[in-house]
Amino acid sequence: MLIHSASQLLTLAGGPQRGRDLGTLGIIEKGAVLMRDEKIVVVGTSAELKSAYPDEPSLDATGCVVMPGFVDPHTHVIWGGDRANEFAMKMAGAKYLDILAAGGGIISTVRATRTASIESLIAQTRPRLLRMFAHGTTTAEAKTGYGLQTATELRLLKALLALDDESPLDLAITFLGAHAIAPEFKDDPQGYTDLVCDTMLPMLKGWWETHAPELALPFVDVFCENRAFDLEQSRQILTRARSLGFPLKIHADEFDNIGGASLAVDLGAASADHLVKTSDADIAALGKSDTVAVALPCTPFGLAEKDYTPAQKLLDANAILALATDCNPGTSWNESMQFAIALSCRYMGLTPAQAIAASTINSAHAIRRSDRIGSLEAGKQADLLILSIPDYRHLGYRYGTNLVKQVIKRGRVYSVDVGYYRTA
Ligand SMILES: [Zn+2]
Structure with missing residues (x-):
């Protein structure tokens, strides 16, 4: 044609x-x-x-x-339930601790995801993928991470493989068992880190080679932040994943700069994502690397925060900049790359031409598919x-x-x- x-x-x-x-x-x-x-x-x-x-x-x-x-290189598109009530509470002035006390926050999504059947997870996720597609996303990265226990994380992987099969858009799947400290380990983050490294990752490798032998191994990602996985725990998880042959990604510097971006560069990760509080030294390291800097402008917008990824500094440092929606139920329920582009122009100082390149060829590179x-x-x-x-x-x-x-x-x-x- x-x-x-x-x-x-x-x-x-x-x-x-x-x-x-x-x-x-x-x-x-x-x-x-x-x-x-x-x-x-x-x-x-x-x-x-x-x-x-x-x-x-x-x-x-x-x-x-x-x-x-459009290629959307960072989404948490599969989850159970929603957090509309929490949003309404926040807009009415409730504080983070009030919301936690009312059973909100990421753990409420973990609870709703753990109790959902695979059929229900697929049925809840399908319309989100179709909205992405209708808004022009032809390939999306999709992370697990609302299970935080081996059985549920595997169920999420199975559901994502089924959705990749049935839907017109292609998915690039990422294992994010290290999205948060599982509630059972809230006083023992190192215990959960060891579970990810010693049980989940080796099991994932064997499971993937049996269930999806025709596909390349998924990415392994970690949420490197204070109150999630610290720099040493992040290094432990990503190093273990790399030794098993997985390609890597990282969530870094959304709230605090604890060194995640430089860790991603050191380990040859495909991308480092968020990058709001990133230090000048970490920006310089990204600029000398092939690790794509993925900005998620819908997230500060969703949280009504004022700080966005310092795109101009990243470009001055010669980094490869990409955009994504970060579609997730807590901070950014948005399926449209067009909206991410509109925000990046206003709050990151990108021109439409720069935002378009960051949403196509560069975002394809963030999932290592820029050759296709x-x-x-x-x-x-x-x-x-x-x-x-x-x-x-x-x-x-x-x-x-x-x-x-x-x-x-x-x-x-x-x-x-x-x-x-x-x-x-
Ligand atoms: Zn994320």
Whole structure:
């Protein structure tokens, strides 16, 4: 199929964009792209491709931007229950301890997740994935982490594999058994750390090789913060995971700077995520590494906090910057990368072009798939968006509504645009 006449076709060609190179969109005016068998064959101008492929079935994108599908490289999309009550309490002025006393916080989600069947977890997560897809996310990372006990964490992995199979978008799965200290270990964080290292990770390895032998091993992630896993416990978990062959990720510097970002660099992690309180030394280390700095602007927004990831410092340090939604029930229930882009422009000082590159080719690199997705180039997977906007700068500028008209995943076209009124 030939998609042609796009007012702008954004290729994002040339690989991950480091530092001040961020925002190189590779725009083709009146652009076209030819897809066959789930892959992109060629990209060019409409005049060139229409004359070279006159008999190809075609899709007219007049007046629209065509670009790679969004890659959301940090989500906690699978969980049980919700925390709407807690949000209402917070907005009414309740303090963190009041909410904990009322049974709120992450542990309430852990409780709801532990008691949910696999069928229920799949049914609760499916509409979130479909909303992501309708908003243009064609690949999403998805973490476990609301089980905090071996059996539930495995149930979450099973559910994620089933959802990856059934849904149009692709999932990159991450094991986050070290999301928080399990409630049974609240006075013994080292005991829970040892359980993750000595029981969960070896079991995960064997389980994955039996249940998903055709897939690469999942990422292993850790929440490195005060009151979660300290720097030494984080190092213990990630070092153990690396020795078992798992690729790594880390949650670092959301609330305090305790050295997680430099640990990620030292261990060759694919990404370090949050990075709000990151020190200048840690930023410099990221800038000299291939560890992607993933900013999650929906999270401070969700918490009504004022501090965001210092994107300008990261770009000055030559880091590879990416954006994600952090979709989760406590701090950021948002499925839309378009909204993350809008926030990053206002609160991190990104231009729309920089935010788009951070949400496609760079976010693909954060899950180590930039060789397959994240740009429109010959040989890559045909994952792309047709947006009902004439100019890419409408992304970021506009927010709160969906600008996606069609999502194309592995060459299949899905229409999501409403575009008309319908009466009952
Ligand atoms: Zn997270």
